[in-house]
Structures are given as structure tokens and as C-alpha cells.
Amino acid sequence: MSVLVYTENWDGKFKKLSFELVSYAGKVAEMMGTTTTAVTIGEVSDDELKLLGKYGANKVICIKSDNLKNLDSQLFTNAIAQVAQSEGSKVIVIANNNSGKAIAPRLSVKLKAALGSGVSQLPLNLSPFTVYKRAFSGGAFAHVVLKTDVKIIALTQNSFDIAENSKDVKIERIDVQIDAPKTVVKDVQKQAGKLLLTDAEIVVSGGRGMKSPDNWGPIVELAELLGGATACSRPVSDEGWRPHEEHTGQTGKIIAPNLYIAVGISGATQHIAGVSGSKYIVAINSDKSAPIFEVAQYGIVGDAQKVLPKLVDAVKEIKGK
Amino acid sequence: MKILVCISHVPDTTTKVKFVDGDTKLDANGIQWVINPWDELSLTRALELKDDASTGVKSVTVAHVGNATTEPTIRKALAIGADDAIRVNAEPTDAYFVAAQLAEVVKKEQFDIIMCGIESSDYNNSAVGGMLAEFLDIPSVSAVSGLKIENGQAVITREIDGGKETVTVPTPFVAIVQKGIAKEPRIAAMRGIMMARTKPIKLYEPVAVESLTEYVRFEMPKPRAACKFVDPENPKELITLLQNETKLI
Incomplete structure (x- = not known):
């Protein structure tokens, strides 16, 4: 069982979005009577990983691989899918941001798991599993039934309040078997230290x-x-x-x-x-x-x-x- | 090099949507249908690449999953400049179904670059491009705001938090395209509209695929509280209201 939440990190750090995702996953796990596992990819310190326990993660898995240094949609999907399978996750929560959008649809096909994206509330119902999502570019909202055994929820940023829900978190560091990436990053242009528009309150x-x-x-x-x-x-x-x-x-x-x-x-x-x-x-x-x-x-x-x-x-x- | 642009048929983006049958279906009455805005930008960029002989792009095909009533949308894409089109003759039930149909098309026809809009303006799933790539087991690059071809190699700009990255991937791949890929959507000229009438639309019958999701109900956004107006001579009152009522500042 378990609810799996993929939390991206930014140079080894989490941010409010990460805590929103974990808080959300924790609530879904509570509704389902199960536990929450968070997974992140990269080099993250124990102290930082423990922060996720404060918002409801029972377990945090940190995947490290030289082949996962840059976002490669295929490889990230494979890594998360491996964890989802070994954890027996029934629900996977992911952010509906740039990287989430790169991964979630691929994961949906890989695991044959229905995807609800742009979700902004807790599931309306567990049976049938129904999510509430944005439709018609904000002109309406839809109730969507995710019909498969495993479900993926892509959560809208800043739609769910973070809530402290301290757990005695277990940290696991794993290596996954992953091929060399096909996406080769040639150049990065990044403005450091600036508040992102999507993060701004x-x-x-x-x-x-x-x-x-x-x-x-x-x-x-x-x-x-x-x-x-x-x-x-x-x-x-x-x-x-x-x-x-x-x-x-x-x-x-x-x-x-x-x-x-x-x-x-x-x-x-x-x-x-x-x-x-x-x-x-x-x-x-x-x-x-x-x-x-x-x-x-x-x-x-x-x-x-x-x-x-x-x-x-x-x-x-x-x-x- | 051959480019495929996947196009979705969506209500004009200024439509105020309504629902019928107990809020389970979109009221199609009076809706103007258009090419999904991001797909239109993808098509524009694909045509720009084809116009530049140095890229080696030989053809631009559009593919669409929809019943016969959506043909005017396909004709529009042909009028804008696509060389030919493929329509999978099926009612699109969800993103998984659509991506599975498109995957069959790509397997049969073979393309080097497949472009999909980052989302459709109707169901906002941001799913078809990534799903298609996974069905085909080929790379996908998301949030693509630039696509060039240099010495036969696709050079892609993708948006990341707080910046951009330049990346390359081997062909075939799926580019999941957002704003920035082209300045303005290309508009069909009279000559294009005339030529579109005789361009081929190849018909595929759908493969049997179950959909994974079901839209059971729609609802309108919750009405917002009416606007409180503040005297323009005294904007300080606005700050006081925001402080007291929203507690955000």
C-alpha cells in the first residue's frame, strides 16, 4: 500500500511546494488508512530529508545516481516507477509544475495508472476514487474518476495548506539501476536567488x-x-x-x-x-x-x-x- | 527529417463554458472550435523549420484524434501550411486513449520530431505528449520554448525554475511545447485555404484502448465575493482592508 509523494529538491533543498505535496499526501494516506513515503532524487542531507517527516512522511527515500543529475523525463520516470513498485504504492502524488508535467504522464503509461492533473483538493471520494481538478483553463472544475488500481495525482502549487504532522521518519538512501541519460544539458541560464513567480504568495x-x-x-x-x-x-x-x-x-x-x-x-x-x-x-x-x-x-x-x-x-x- | 504536430480541437479560448445533462457534458451549442493554442504555436515553429532549407525538414504532418466533425480544425492546420494530415476516427475519451492512438500512428508513419502542446485549453491535463513518448519508449523534453536544428541535431531550449536550459536529445523524440516556441501563430492565407482543400487527410481507425479516467461531473468556479471599491484619492484604505480582512500584508 502506501501513498508515494515525489518531492523535487533544488540544489539539495526543499521549499514550500515540497511541504504542500507531503502534507497533501499525508492527508490522502490518512483517508486511506495507510502510510506516506516521500521520494527525492539527488544529494540531500539527512537534516533536510527529516524536514519531510515534519509534514507527514513516515519514510523518505533519497535516490542518488550520476545518471540522474539533470532532468531526463524517461530516467526520472523509471526511477520513480521502481520505487512505486517496491513500495507497493497505490497513490502517487507529484507537483503539477514543469518537472511534474515532464514525469507524471510518462509514469501514468509506465504503471498504467490513471492521472488526474491540476488537482486542487483532497480526493472527493475514495471509491470510486474521484479527484477535483481544473478544467477549461479555470472556467470550470471537473470531478474525475481515476479508474485504475494505482492512481497519480498532479497537485496544483499553492492549492493545499501545509500542515505540521510530525512523524518518526525513516530515511533510506538507495541506488537504482538506470541507463545513461539521453537528455544532454549543454547550457544553463539561471537567475539565482530571485523569488519565482510561481512560488510567490x-x-x-x-x-x-x-x-x-x-x-x-x-x-x-x-x-x-x-x-x-x-x-x-x-x-x-x-x-x-x-x-x-x-x-x-x-x-x-x-x-x-x-x-x-x-x-x-x-x-x-x-x-x-x-x-x-x-x-x-x-x-x-x-x-x-x-x-x-x-x-x-x-x-x-x-x-x-x-x-x-x-x-x-x-x-x-x-x-x- | 519529418515533423509530426499533434493537434487538439478545443473551444475558442474566450468561450464561457456551460454544461448540460446534469453538469456531465460540455454544452457544445454555439462553441467556436479552434486548434489548441500551444499546438498552433508548435505547427508554426515546425513550418518555420521547414521553410529554412538548412534544417533538412522535408515535411510537416498534423495528427488529430477526433470524429468527422473536427475536420474543419484539421483543414485549418493544412491551410496554415501543414503538408498532410492524419485523423484517427474516434471520440477522444481521455489523454491516455488519445496518446495510445497517436502512438499507433507514429509507429506506422515514422517521424523524427513529434511536437505536442504542453496542455490543451479544455481539460488542462498536460498529459498527451509525455504519454505518447512513453508508449513509444522514446525521449521527451517538456516545457520547450525553443527548437532549432543545427547540423542535423535538434537543439532545444526548455524552461526550468528560474531560468532556461539548452539540451539535446537523439531523434526520434517528443517536444512538449509551451509559449516562446514561436512568436505569433501563423495565419492561413487565401492561397493556403485554397490549397488545403486538396491536401490529403489520411484516416486511421482507432485501436482498442480503454480510457483510465472518467469525467463524471463539472462545476463552475465558486463565485467570488463582490468587489469592494476604494476611493482612488485614498488608496491607503485599500492597504488597511488588506491588512484587516486578508491578513496577508
Whole structure:
């Protein structure tokens, strides 16, 4: 039995997403009356592995192999499948992020296990095993029955609250038999130390209503003051006002922060598709009839250029800066 | 070199979806169907590669799993510039079923690069590309935002947390494609639309595959609380509200 949760690590460290996944897996295991095993790939210290026990893992398996240094979808799938089989896992939990999306579908075929992706709640039912997932790019949600004996759940980031659930965790380090990777990494361009848009709990986002890339100062300042990240709408990244990584929306990044502040963004369906998972949405727009106000809980109808500096000042005041 | 682009037929992305039969089925009434946006970008990039003689790309084929009513979507792909098309004549029941059908097509026809959009805008599973690669036991690269061919070798840019990687894999492989692969989707010109009418659509009958999932019910997103408006002259009030009501700042 057991619920298996694949938790990626970033240079040997876990982050909030890892704890969300383990918390979720722990709850599913509780529903099923079984235990939770977490699996990670790479070099991770005992202390770091033990952290997963704090959120409900009974066992943590750390796989180390020289052939698993970079993400190779095929090899990572094989490694996780081997663990799933030896653990007799009935449910596998994985993040619905870039690496999860690279692995989960392959794992589904390899283990002939039904995959529910973009899941944002605990299973609605264990028999038949029914998950609740995003559909129509946030325009609806679906109840999906996973019909196979083994099931895979790809969980949406920031959709499940982390909960401490300390276990006396057992650590196991294993080697798996894995071929040489076919994916060869030639070059890496990475901005170290920057808060990722998908990890941010507060996001300040600007749209065409900002009028010019020169006006982004207060957006960046507000995001920094709030400990958040910056984002933008599609026209803004298309125009090259902001980098493409910031484009939030259906074809860009799908995010689910706790607070999304949309400035000068009208709220086209495609934009909303990328942010509808946000817990709270704040809209600042000069057009009272902009559709963004239909999804926002707080709004200011006004000129962003005039409103933003005052907002920045107000935040500085409460933060004592 | 031959490229296959897998295309999905989805409601136009501005559609406000509704459901019928006790919220078990999509209400297809009045829906405009389009090529899934990421698949359209994949097709555009495939055609760009073919346009550049140095790549050695000789043909771009599109494949689709769907019944006869989806043919206009395939014709659109042909009008944009695909050389030919394959339709597996079946109602797509889930990602596993679709990927299994596409795998049969690839086994028979042989392609060097297979491109799939990272997700379809209707069921958002992000599954077909990876499943297809696993059925074929070939490499897949996910979150691909760039694809070039240099000296007969595919050079791929993939998105990772906080950056990008340049990777290579041997052919055949599946590229699971996201934004960035092409600037704008290519639009069908009149000449393309005329030519599309006579381009071949090869029909495959489906192989027997069970689906692993079943959509039993749909629901609309929970309505959000109505917007509280704050005086634009006094944005400080917004900060106070956020502090007191959301406790997030």
C-alpha cells in the first residue's frame, strides 16, 4: 500500500511546494488508512530529508545516481516507477509544475495508472476514487474518476495548506539501476536567488494600462515591499516591456498566489485563466467596466500612475520604512 | 527529417463554458472550435523549420484524434501550411486513449520530431505528449520554448525554475511545447485555404484502448465575493482592508 509523494529538491533543498505535496499526501494516506513515503532524487542531507517527516512522511527515500543529475523525463520516470513498485504504492502524488508535467504522464503509461492533473483538493471520494481538478483553463472544475488500481495525482502549487504532522521518519538512501541519460544539458541560464513567480504568495502585475515600460518603478517597488514577485499581462510581454517569464495568463504562467494585484489590466478571459486560482484579487484600473473587477474582491477605479505611488507610500508606512 | 504536430480541437479560448445533462457534458451549442493554442504555436515553429532549407525538414504532418466533425480544425492546420494530415476516427475519451492512438500512428508513419502542446485549453491535463513518448519508449523534453536544428541535431531550449536550459536529445523524440516556441501563430492565407482543400487527410481507425479516467461531473468556479471599491484619492484604505480582512500584508 502506501501513498508515494515525489518531492523535487533544488540544489539539495526543499521549499514550500515540497511541504504542500507531503502534507497533501499525508492527508490522502490518512483517508486511506495507510502510510506516506516521500521520494527525492539527488544529494540531500539527512537534516533536510527529516524536514519531510515534519509534514507527514513516515519514510523518505533519497535516490542518488550520476545518471540522474539533470532532468531526463524517461530516467526520472523509471526511477520513480521502481520505487512505486517496491513500495507497493497505490497513490502517487507529484507537483503539477514543469518537472511534474515532464514525469507524471510518462509514469501514468509506465504503471498504467490513471492521472488526474491540476488537482486542487483532497480526493472527493475514495471509491470510486474521484479527484477535483481544473478544467477549461479555470472556467470550470471537473470531478474525475481515476479508474485504475494505482492512481497519480498532479497537485496544483499553492492549492493545499501545509500542515505540521510530525512523524518518526525513516530515511533510506538507495541506488537504482538506470541507463545513461539521453537528455544532454549543454547550457544553463539561471537567475539565482530571485523569488519565482510561481512560488510567490503576493504578486503585483502590470498591464497595458501602465502605458510605458518606464512606468514600472512603483510596480517593482510595491512587489519588493510586500515580499512578492512581479508579473505582467500578455500585451506587455509581447511588446517587450517586460520579460516573457513574467507573462501570466492562459498561454503564459498559471499562478495561484494568495494575493494578486492587477494594475492596468483589463482582465481578458485568457488573463483570468492564469490567475483565477488566486485567493484574493485586487484590481486597479481606470475603466470601471473592465472585466477584472468581476473577479476582484478589492478595486480602485483610477489612474494607476496616480494611485500607485500613494499605495507604495501607504505600504511603506505600515512596514515602517 | 519529418515533423509530426499533434493537434487538439478545443473551444475558442474566450468561450464561457456551460454544461448540460446534469453538469456531465460540455454544452457544445454555439462553441467556436479552434486548434489548441500551444499546438498552433508548435505547427508554426515546425513550418518555420521547414521553410529554412538548412534544417533538412522535408515535411510537416498534423495528427488529430477526433470524429468527422473536427475536420474543419484539421483543414485549418493544412491551410496554415501543414503538408498532410492524419485523423484517427474516434471520440477522444481521455489523454491516455488519445496518446495510445497517436502512438499507433507514429509507429506506422515514422517521424523524427513529434511536437505536442504542453496542455490543451479544455481539460488542462498536460498529459498527451509525455504519454505518447512513453508508449513509444522514446525521449521527451517538456516545457520547450525553443527548437532549432543545427547540423542535423535538434537543439532545444526548455524552461526550468528560474531560468532556461539548452539540451539535446537523439531523434526520434517528443517536444512538449509551451509559449516562446514561436512568436505569433501563423495565419492561413487565401492561397493556403485554397490549397488545403486538396491536401490529403489520411484516416486511421482507432485501436482498442480503454480510457483510465472518467469525467463524471463539472462545476463552475465558486463565485467570488463582490468587489469592494476604494476611493482612488485614498488608496491607503485599500492597504488597511488588506491588512484587516486578508491578513496577508
